[in-house]
Structures are given as C-alpha cells and as structure tokens.
Amino acid sequence: MTRGGWKFWLPLALFAFFVALVGTQLLSPAQREVESAMIGKPLPQFVLAAASPDRPGVAAVDLKDGKPRLLNIWASWCIPCAAEAPQLEALQKQGVDIVGVAIRDRPEDVAAFLARYGNPYSRIGADNLSEVQLGIGSSGVPETFIVDGKGVIRYQHIGDIRPEHVPMLLEKLREAGA
Amino acid sequence: MNTGIKPKHQRLVLVVIALVALVGAGLLAAWALRSQASYFFVPSEMQAAPPPTGQAVRLGGMVEEGSLKTMQDGVTIAFIVGDGKARIPVRYAGIVPDLFVEGSGVVAEGRLEPDGTFVADTLLAKHDENYIPRELKDMTEAQARAAVAETQ
Amino acid sequence: MIAEFGLAALWLAAALAGLQLFAGAIALKGRAGELSRLVRPVAVMQGALTAVSFAALVMLFLRTDLSVKLVVANSHSAKPFIYKLAGTWGNHEGSMLLWVTVMAGMGALIALLERRLPERTMLATLATQAFVGLGFYAFLLFSSNPFERLPMPAAEGMGLNPLLQDIGLAFHPPTLYLGYVGLSVAFSFAVGALLTGEVGPTFARVMRPWVLGAWIFLTIGITAGSYWAYYELGWGGWWFWDPVENASLMPWLAGTALLHSASVLAARDALRAWTVMLGVVAFSMSMIGTFLVRSGILTSVHAFAVDPERGSFILVLLAIYIGGALTLFALKAGSIAEGARFSATSREGALVFNNVMLSAILGIVLLGTLYPLLTEAFGVKVSVGPPYFNPVGAIFAVPMLVVMAVGPLLRWRRDAFARVRKSVIFVGLIFALLLAVLLFWRPMGLLPWLGMALSVPLAVASVLPLRGRNLGHLPLSVWGMVVAHFGLALALFGMAADSALTVEKLAAARIGDSTKVGPWTVTLDSVEPVAGPNWIALEGRMSATYRDKAESSVIAPQARSFWAPPQQTTESALLTRWNGQLYAVLGDETEDGRWQLRLWWKPFVTCIWFGGLLVALGGFLALLGRVAVDLRRRVAVRKIAARKEELEKVQGR
Numbered sequence: 001m002t003r004g005g006w007k008f009w010l011p012l013a014l015f016a017f018f019v020a021l022v023g024t025q026l027l028s029p030a031q032r033e034v035e036s037a038m039i040g041k042p043l044p045q046f047v048l049a050a051a052s053p054d055r056p057g058v059a060a061v062d063l064k065d066g067k068p069r070l071l072n073i074w075a076s077w078c079i080p081c082a083a084e085a086p087q088l089e090a091l092q093k094q095g096v097d098i099v100g101v102a103i104r105d106r107p108e109d110v111a112a113f114l115a116r117y118g119n120p121y122s123r124i125g126a127d128n129l130s131e132v133q134l135g136i137g138s139s140g141v142p143e144t145f146i147v148d149g150k151g152v153i154r155y156q157h158i159g160d161i162r163p164e165h166v167p168m169l170l171e172k173l174r175e176a177g178a
Numbered sequence: 179m180n181t182g183i184k185p186k187h188q189r190l191v192l193v194v195i196a197l198v199a200l201v202g203a204g205l206l207a208a209w210a211l212r213s214q215a216s217y218f219f220v221p222s223e224m225q226a227a228p229p230p231t232g233q234a235v236r237l238g239g240m241v242e243e244g245s246l247k248t249m250q251d252g253v254t255i256a257f258i259v260g261d262g263k264a265r266i267p268v269r270y271a272g273i274v275p276d277l278f279v280e281g282s283g284v285v286a287e288g289r290l291e292p293d294g295t296f297v298a299d300t301l302l303a304k305h306d307e308n309y310i311p312r313e314l315k316d317m318t319e320a321q322a323r324a325a326v327a328e329t330q
Numbered sequence: 331m332i333a334e335f336g337l338a339a340l341w342l343a344a345a346l347a348g349l350q351l352f353a354g355a356i357a358l359k360g361r362a363g364e365l366s367r368l369v370r371p372v373a374v375m376q377g378a379l380t381a382v383s384f385a386a387l388v389m390l391f392l393r394t395d396l397s398v399k400l401v402v403a404n405s406h407s408a409k410p411f412i413y414k415l416a417g418t419w420g421n422h423e424g425s426m427l428l429w430v431t432v433m434a435g436m437g438a439l440i441a442l443l444e445r446r447l448p449e450r451t452m453l454a455t456l457a458t459q460a461f462v463g464l465g466f467y468a469f470l471l472f473s474s475n476p477f478e479r480l481p482m483p484a485a486e487g488m489g490l491n492p493l494l495q496d497i498g499l500a501f502h503p504p505t506l507y508l509g510y511v512g513l514s515v516a517f518s519f520a521v522g523a524l525l526t527g528e529v530g531p532t533f534a535r536v537m538r539p540w541v542l543g544a545w546i547f548l549t550i551g552i553t554a555g556s557y558w559a560y561y562e563l564g565w566g567g568w569w570f571w572d573p574v575e576n577a578s579l580m581p582w583l584a585g586t587a588l589l590h591s592a593s594v595l596a597a598r599d600a601l602r603a604w605t606v607m608l609g610v611v612a613f614s615m616s617m618i619g620t621f622l623v624r625s626g627i628l629t630s631v632h633a634f635a636v637d638p639e640r641g642s643f644i645l646v647l648l649a650i651y652i653g654g655a656l657t658l659f660a661l662k663a664g665s666i667a668e669g670a671r672f673s674a675t676s677r678e679g680a681l682v683f684n685n686v687m688l689s690a691i692l693g694i695v696l697l698g699t700l701y702p703l704l705t706e707a708f709g710v711k712v713s714v715g716p717p718y719f720n721p722v723g724a725i726f727a728v729p730m731l732v733v734m735a736v737g738p739l740l741r742w743r744r745d746a747f748a749r750v751r752k753s754v755i756f757v758g759l760i761f762a763l764l765l766a767v768l769l770f771w772r773p774m775g776l777l778p779w780l781g782m783a784l785s786v787p788l789a790v791a792s793v794l795p796l797r798g799r800n801l802g803h804l805p806l807s808v809w810g811m812v813v814a815h816f817g818l819a820l821a822l823f824g825m826a827a828d829s830a831l832t833v834e835k836l837a838a839a840r841i842g843d844s845t846k847v848g849p850w851t852v853t854l855d856s857v858e859p860v861a862g863p864n865w866i867a868l869e870g871r872m873s874a875t876y877r878d879k880a881e882s883s884v885i886a887p888q889a890r891s892f893w894a895p896p897q898q899t900t901e902s903a904l905l906t907r908w909n910g911q912l913y914a915v916l917g918d919e920t921e922d923g924r925w926q927l928r929l930w931w932k933p934f935v936t937c938i939w940f941g942g943l944l945v946a947l948g949g950f951l952a953l954l955g956r957v958a959v960d961l962r963r964r965v966a967v968r969k970i971a972a973r974k975e976e977l978e979k980v981q982g983r
Contacts, residue, residue: 007193008663011607012656018618018700019649025703026625026641077488083399086481112485196686199726203690207697207722214718215701218711236713252838252920271836273564273900273917273928287715300565 048125336386354457377438512544577619781826806955814948821941
C-alpha cells in the first residue's frame with residue numbers, strides 16, 4: 001500500500017457506519033407486531049350478528065361455556081386468510097372449535113370465500129366496525145386468539161397460521177383447557 | 179512537463195479540497211438537520227411541552243369522532259386530534275386527502291399558533307392499504323392498534 | 331404449469347450464475363484454459379433464462395391465473411389489459427424478478443458485445459456480475475418467490491392499488507430499474523478492473539456507454555416519476571424529498587459524477603481511483619435506495635406488509651457486495667498507478683469541481699434521508715423535508731452550475747483564464763442584469779431569485795461551446811453535452827419559476843360560480859357522475875378563460891372511487907399553455923351545496939420536465955456518438971488486419 005492509503009478506507013468506514021445504523025434499526029425489537037394488552041384478561045362484552053346464513057353469530061357469552069376454543073379474526077379480502085384456510089380445516093378436523101369474526105366484510109364476499117376455502121367455523125360474527133377486533137386487542141387480519149372456557153384470552157397468534165404452527169396451537173389449547 | 183504543480187502536491191491539494199468540501203457539507207448538513215428537521219409530536223407531548231410557535235412540526239394522532247367541521251368559507255376545516263390523553267384543535271385550509279375521515283389516523287404538518295390551535299399546511303392520511311405514517315407506530319397502544327386496524 | 335416453468339427457469343439461471351462465477355474466478359487464477367471460454371456463453375444463457383422466467387410471470391398476470399398468490403394479491407380479472415401487464419412489476423416480488431432479469435440481461439449484453447477490454451478484466455467483470463446476481467437470485471428464491479401458489483385458487487384477485495392505476499406509473503418502475511440495475515455494469519467493471527489492476531483510458535471508454543445507457547433511463551425515470559407525483563397526488567408539487575424519490579436521485583447524482591470523471595479518465599488518464607470508486611458507489615446507491623424503500627424501515631410500518639426478514643436479507647447482501655467492493659478498493663486503490671496531472675484552470679479542474687460538488691449533494695441527500703433513522707436511535711422522531719434539502723442542496727448546486735457554465739469552454743490539461751474571459755464576462759453580465767431586474771420586478775424567495783437569474787445565462791453558456799466550430803463536423807458527443815447542459819438550465823428555470831410565480835386559489839364554488847386564479851377565470855359548469863372500467867367518479871366540468879380571450883377550454887378534474895380494493899383518489903386536470911399550466915382539483919361538496927376547488931396557475935412549470943427530457947436526450951446523443959466512434963474504430967481495425975493478412979499472403983508466396 002502506498003503512503004496516504006488511509007484515505008482509501010474512508011468510504012468503507014462510512015459504509016460500515018451506515019450498516020451499523022440500519023442494522024440496529026432492523027434488528028432492534030421495534031414492535032412491528034402490536035401485541036394485545038388483553039392477554040390474561042376476560043373478553044369484553046359484545047354481540048355480533050351472523051355473517052353467514054348457515055352459522056349463528058357470536059356473543060361474548062357463547063365463549064364462556066367451559067370449552068376452550070380458537071377465535072379467528074379474518075376477512076374475505078385478506079390473502080393470508082386464504083393461505084391459512086387449510087390449517088384451520090386441519091385444526092377443526094382434530095376437534096377444535098373455531099369461532100370466526102369477519103372484519104369489515106360483505107355477506108356475499110363471506111359466502112364466496114367460505115364456498116371456496118371451506119368453512120371450519122362453528123359461529124361467524126360480522127364485525128363491520130372492527131369493534132370486537134379492537135376490543136380484544138387485535139391489530140390486523142388474520143389473527144387467532146385462544147380463549148379458555150371462562151372467556152379469558154390466553155394466547156394471541158399474529159399473522160396467518162402456517163402448518164408448523166398447528167401443533168403449537170393444539171398444545172396451547174390443551175393448556176387452556178387444563 | 180515542467181509547468182504545473184508537482185504531481186504529488188497536486189494530488190494532495192485535490193484530496194484536501196475534496197475533503198474540505200465533503201466535511202463542510204457534512205457539518206453544514208448536521209447543523210441544518212438540527213435546525214430544519216421537523217419534530218414529531220403526539221397531542222399529549224404537544225400539550226406537555228409545546229414547540230415554539232411558528233416552528234414547523236408534525237402532529238400525529240386520531241381525528242376525533244364528531245369533531246370535524248367545515249368553516250363558513252367552505253374550504254377551511256377544523257377538527258380535533260387526540261391520543262386518548264390530550265386533544266389539540268387543528269385548522270386546515272384545502273382539500274383533504276382521499277382517506278381522511280373521522281376516527282382515522284392522521285399526521286398534520288404545520289405550526290402551533292399562540293392560541294393553541296395547530297394550523298396545518300399538509301395533511302397526510304393513509305396512502306394505501308398497507309401504509310400508516312411511520313411516526314404513528316409508537317403512539318399509545320390503543321391508538322396504534324386503531325390506526326393499524328384502519329389500514330387493514 | 332407456467333408458474334412451475336418460470337420458477338424452474340429462475341433456478342436454472344441461478345445455477346448458471348454460480349457456474350459463471352466459478353469459471354470466471356478459476357480463470358482469473360490463471361488455471362483454466364477451457365473453463366474461461368465458458369464464461370461468455372453462460373452469461374448469455376443466464377440472461378435468456380431470466381427473460382423466460384419474467385415472461386412466464388407476465389403471462390400469469392395477463393391470464394389472471396388466480397392460483398398464484400402474487401396474481402391474487404395484485405391483480406383482478408376486470409382490470410384493463412395494460413394494468414394487468416403493469417401488475418407484473420407493480421409489487422415487491424415481481425419488481426425483484428425484474429431487477430434480476432435486467433441484471434442478467436445486462437450481463438448477457440456485455441458478454442456478447444464487449445471485446446475491447448483485456449480478456450482477464452472481462453472475465454473478472456463477468457464473474458462479479460454473476461456474484462452480485464447470485465445474491466439477488468437467493469433473495470428472490472428463498473424469501474420473495476413470485477411464483478408461489480395458493481393452496482386453492484382464489485375466486486377473484488385483490489386488485490391493484492388504484493393510485494397505481496396510471497399509465498405513467500405503469501411504465502415508471504421498469505424505466506427506473508433499467509437505470510438502477512444498469513449501473514451494476516459499472517460496479518462490475520470497476521471491481522473487475524480493481525481485481526486485475528487495469529484501470530486506464532480503455533477501461534473508462536468501455537464503461538462509459540454502459541453507464542450512459544443506464545443514466546439515460548434513470549434520468550427519464552426520475553423526470554417521469556416527478557411528473558406522475560405532480561398530477562397524480564393532486565398537491566401541485568413535483569418533488570417531495572420523499573425517501574422513494576431520494577432513492578432514485580442518489581444513484582443519478584453518483585452516475586452523473588461517474589460520467590464526468592470517466593470522461594476525464596478516458597481523455598486524460600487522470601482520476602483513476604476516483605472513477606473506480608464512483609463506479610462502485612453508483613450501483614451501491616441503487617442498492618441502498620432499493621433497500622431503504624423495500625425494507626420499509628423508512629416508509630412504513632405494518633405488521634404484515636413489511637417483513638423484517640426481507641430487510642435483513644437485503645442488508646446482508648449490501649454488506650457483502652458494497653462492503654466487499656469498498657474493502658477491495660481500499661486494498662487495491664493505492665496500487666493503481668497515479669494518473670496524469672493537470673492544472674486547476676483546465677477542463678479536468680472544472681470536472682473535478684463538478685465531481686466534488688455532486689458528491690457533496692449526494693452526501694447531503696443521503697444524510698437527510700437517513701437522519702430520521704439516526705435520531706430514532708435516540709428516541710426522537712423527526713422528518714426532514716424541503717426546509718433542509720432545498721437550501722443545503724443549493725449551497726453546493728449553485729457553485730456547481732456556475733462552473734458548469736465555464737467548464738466546457740476550457741481546454742484539457744491546462745488553460746489560461748484570459749482565453750475565456752470574454753465569454754465569462756458576457757455570461758456574468760446577463761446574470762447580474764437578471765438579478766437586478768428580478769429584484770425590482772417582484773419579491774420572491776432567495777433560491778427562486780437565484781435560480782431564475784442563473785438559468786438564462788446558464789442556457790446561453792451551454793451553447794457557447796458551439797461557437798466558432800464547424801457544426802457539421804462536430805462530434806455527436808459534444809452535441810450531447812450541449813443539449814444536456816441546456817436541458818439542465820431549462821429545468822432549473824422551470825423549478826425556480828414554479829416556486830416564484832405560482833398562484834394558488836382555494837375556493838368553494840356553486841355551479842355557475844367563477845373563480846379567478848392568476849390570468850385565468852375558471853367557471854364551474856357542472857358536477858356529474860361518470861364511470862370507468864373499475865371506478866366511478868364525480869367529474870367537475872369547468873370552463874377556463876385565459877385573460878380576456880373569447881374562447882374557453884374545458885377542464886374536468888375527478889374524484890374517483892375504485893371498488894377493488896375500495897379506495898378514493900383525486901384526478902387532477904391540467905390545461906397546458908406554452909407559458910405554464912392550469913392545475914385543478916375537485917374536492918368534497920360542502921353542506922350548503924358548494925364544491926371545493928383547488929386551482930393553481932403554474933407559469934413555466936412544464937420546463938422542468940422538458941428540461942429533464944432534454945438532459946436524457948443529450949445523454950442519448952452522446953451515447954450514439956460514442957457507439958458510432960467505436961464501430962468505426964472496430965471496422966478500421968478489422969480492415970488493417972485484413973490488409974496485413976493479405977500482404978503477408980503475398981509476401982509468403
């Protein structure tokens with residue numbers, strides 16, 4: 001290296017600074033997913049009308065019958081919801097009771113979605129103003145909550161349920177039932 | 179070649195000039211950034227420690243339900259931005275963004291008047307279904323949830 | 331089947347990139363005679379395969395194949411054909427595939443066409459191109475697969491963001507990407523030359539047309555993007571210093587600096603290390619800009635739209651490529667033999683000044699873009715906008731423009747200032763005169779005042795290099811420089827005139843009411859519903875009269891509602907005259923039945939984009955000139971070789 005070679009290292013030093021800055025920003029747990037503050041608390045009171053003609057609507061009291069179940073927040077216009085449909089189907093086949101809440105949806109869209117991707121829900125409520133969604137601390141679609149037999153929220157799963165999440169959810173349900 | 183500065187010196191002079199210019203640019207930028215960057219406030223922060231009147235800042239929060247009014251001239255609107263802890267009255271003259279509605283998140287660029295009203299030059303509402311203003315991400319949890327839900 | 335076919339082609343192309351890197355690296359070590367002959371054909375094959383893969387994705391979008399996740403998320407069967415096509419690249423995965431396609435395509439082109447460099451440098455260049463490509467293949471295949479299928483086909487697509495349903499925007503990303511990714515060639519050439527240590531005029535001459543090509547697309551892309559923001563967002567502004575805009579401006583600034591320093595290297599064999607570094611920096615800026623936009627760390631936070639994994643993936647790629655190239659530069663730059671010297675008053679001197687100023691502006695834009703991230707690390711949230719970028723940028727832009735007026739008049743290597751004194755005084759007088767006239771004409775901000783006063787002498791100075799030359803025999807590249815510099819002066823005039831002279835009027839008008847804005851009288855005739863292929867709108871019909879002219883023109887801004895996904899947009903209406911544009915936006919209806927109107931009279935605003943296009947045209951002329959010279963040289967070389975052979979044959983007998 002010739003004399004004065006230090007100046008050739010300047011660009012690299014500047015770039016290293018950039019990577020460090022951006023890297024800390026990226027890796028710092030910047031709470032990209034808003035976790036619900038409702039975990040461990042009972043469900044708020046609500047009554048939702050049926051979103052689909054062949055399933056009843058959902059009310060808070062329906063979730064306090066002693067049986068743990070999944071509360072699935074979804075919408076027909078949401079693509080990850082379509083992606084998680086097979087996993088919900090699989091959970092339902094294993095005997096899990098799934099209650100759906102359709103967010104800002106139209107009845108005809110809900111019907112089309114269920115016809116295409118199957119209907120794993122025992123009840124589906126229509127949450128046209130995101131009231132219930134906000135009430136239970138959900139910040140997006142899809143999200144899935146585990147509610148125990150007393151109507152207490154035990155666990156929140158943010159984003160679509162992938163095949164690898166199914167055993168974990170079954171385990172959490174078992175815990176909630178115990 | 180006998181004329182001209184010696185190559186080594188000339189090179190050094192070039193490097194020095196370039197470095198001076200770039201360092202100068204850096205210092206200037208640092209100074210300007212400190213004085214010209216507009217700071218972001220949520221209503222409770224603005225109430226607790228208001229920025230100097232006339233300084234360009236941004237205010238972010240939720241448009242309160244039922245607070246939106248159009249003035250006599252038909253183009254000036256007034257509404258209240260809140261974050262659950264404090265409420266700031268905002269005035270804006272112009273055509274509101276397409277996605278500006280009561281109960282949704284908004285970021286207003288403008289300045290605080292002596293009477294405590296925030297006069298906005300620009301309103302930024304959500305841009306598309308996947309966008310919320312970056313500054314809204316650390317709002318109080320309930321507000322953030324509401325804002326994110328709004329963008330779904 | 332098409333999706334699987336496209337994915338297979340992509341995998342195959344990635345494998346070929348691996349082979350290209352391997353063969354190139356072995357050949358560099360000097361151990362592979364046969365293997366090195368593979369590199370060029372493999373690069374061409376790789377380019378062809380990515381093109382096939384991209385074509386497959388286009389096909390999926392045109393057919394609205396609803397079993398493919400990406401199509402469902404970004405398209406809709408009722409969408410007009412052109413937007414189905416544009417949907418291919420109007421999303422993250424598709425645009426990354428376009429990125430890889432352009433990158434491999436460029437690699438194929440240099441493999442096919444470029445024969446001037448020493449073969450070793452060429453192999454190093456192609457190996458670098460493949461190396462960079464590999465990272466993006468990995469990104470595409472492992473974290474952004476565009477061909478992913480849904481477990482079950484969807485009933486209907488989710489549409490394209492209606493804000494993006496616009497013909498200008500449809501073709502904006504590909505143009506910009508050709509520019510961004512085109513600069514990868516400069517990066518590969520620079521790294522290749524660093525590896526072999528062969529940096530000299532030939533290197534600059536070889537690199538220049540490729541950089542020019544990418545730079546032309548970048549210029550067009552930025553100009554078009556600015557015009558899009560101007561008429562689509564309905565805010566009357568044409569540049570917002572948004573991170574997305576800065577991401578396109580930064581590679582342009584670096585590319586502009588690179589073009590000018592390459593011309594010094596080509597003509598005078600000076601600025602070797604600097605040119606090589608700019609070659610690295612230009613494409614690095616493309617990658618950093620793309621990273622800042624794609625990772626979402628600057629623009630948006632959203633639980634599902636932004637994937638921190640993707641951001642981390644690109645950051646690792648950046649660290650490897652940019653960090654690697656800069657390390658190589660730090661190690662090798664000292665060994666690049668020092669170039670020729672020159673005096674400060676010379677063409678080179680002016681170009682060095684231009685380079686330093688451009689780099690300073692680049693640094694200022696980069697700092698301003700990153701500053702919110704920096705403060706956030708300390709828990710303070712800020713945004714940086716025009717109050718920072720405009721004055722701080724101008725501090726460096728104005729001296730640069732002043733030198734731009736003089737530089738082209740100077741001779742290479744060494745010049746006496748006395749030779750150009752007359753021209754400088756002439757241009758300086760115009761400047762001073764305009765400053766005074768504008769000062770008395772009307773009050774305006776400092777920057778618009780300087781800008782308007784500077785633009786006219788700048789335009790005059792830009793054509794001065796033509797003086798005393800035989801216009802018929804002037805090389806095309808000189809014409810290119812003149813046109814590009816003139817375009818820049820024109821754009822500057824448009825920018826300054828827009829900010830100094832714009833008149834804005836906000837009104838609430840009943841049907842039949844007239845509003846005056848600048849020299850215009852605008853009457854609201856009616857507000858009626860209209861329908862389009864996937865939207866309905868309220869359209870305000872207005873007749874606009876310029877001064878006291880009898881005839882009036884109709885303008886019709888709309889407030890549109892789209893239904894897939896449900897969303898509203900404002901469609902501004904423009905009325906263009908030679909001396910400016912009338913800009914109208916329709917707002918909401920007030921409770922008492924009036925309509926909100928926002929009207930602007932923007933004198934000479936169109937100069938901004940005409941200027942930008944002229945800059946691009948200048949680049950195109952220069953490119954034509956360079957290519958023509960190269961072709962002529964190649965023909966001449968071949969003729970000489972043929973003659974020599976003939977001679978030898980004759981002598982041999």
